[in-house]
Amino acid sequence: MCSVVVRGLVVRNTGSWYDVRTDEGQFFACKVKGNFRLRGIRSTNPVAVGDFVEIKPTESASSSSSPDAFASGLPTALITEIHDRRNYIIRRASNLSKQSHIIAANVDQACLIVTIAHPETNTTFIDRFLASAEAYRVPVALVFNKVDLYDADQIRYLDAIMALYRLLGYACFAVSAYTGEGMDSLVVELQGKTSLFSGNSGVGKSTLLNRLVPEAQVKTAELSTAHDQGQHTTTFSEMFDLAGSGCIIDTPGIRGFGTYDFEPDEVSHYFREIFRVGRECRFGNCTHTHEPGCAVLKALDNHEIAESRYLSYLSMLEDKNERKYREKY
């Protein structure tokens, strides 16, 4: 009877199994023990890639009863405990859902991979991601991929949008996973850190990963010709080691970013410029929507706050009012 409990890191989440790498470098296919739930979080996945866990190896007889773990050839174990997280990125599991989905835990940064075209990532999606990351204290770098595809107008737009986000204090990278353009500075940014790759389907998360970690060889696929959208090719989250030090967590593409567990009066705290300017509003409880003496509305009029950012702010307020989010975000 094997009853030792060992510590490990969750490196892969296939939905039904969590692959854990122990401190000694051994791999186990794990299930979560019983129905233990994380403090107050109603999540579709109680454990996420990046979690540190305690596991208890199960006897070999039980592994043969689980065909998929058996197929992976890994010994099986039970996750008996999850260590406290330094941070995590969480979103609403789906429209109208009360459940959340933890995208990854214990990351040094989230790289939001976005594209100006093929497919187009909308700014509301970007801002919702940024606001959530801000709330959970995860630094974000914006990685604009597929620069090889853009025409002159799109390049102008790219420059403008990068200027906007840089002004707000977010690191921005313009890269092409195809030509390698811009990849050198991204590599420097990734060194020594655990970085989450997130974004819409089809923006090239896995293609970038394959370029950065050639032995990863994860599946990628063309956009659908009819809709110029990704096809949700990556179906589970997985962590890969970078040469040197650091690692990347590749994740399935997400359609909308439904924010989880925000109070309406909190939303403005996570839009850096709205928070800053909002301190000048006449009323302390200003929602920046209609109030007299609202400094945010004035800054919006003066183009000191970008309209796209303000619209994203409104969309998040609306979530709270309607308790839902629109799928397209």
Ligand SMILES: Nc1nc2c(ncn2[C@@H]2O[C@H](COP(=O)(O)OP(=O)(O)OP(=O)(O)O)[C@@H](O)[C@H]2O)c(=O)[nH]1
């Ligand atoms: N032209 C061009 N195409 C790219 C670039 N990066 C990725 N692609 C293509 O975009 C398509 C989607 O790439 P994936 O890497 O599968 O996208 P993903 O973000 O991992 O998508 P999901 O796994 O569905 O979330 C593939 O056909 C890639 O070859 C790039 O820099 N330039």
Ligand SMILES: [Mg+2]
């Ligand atoms: Mg992918």
Ligand SMILES: [Zn+2]
């Ligand atoms: Zn105001």
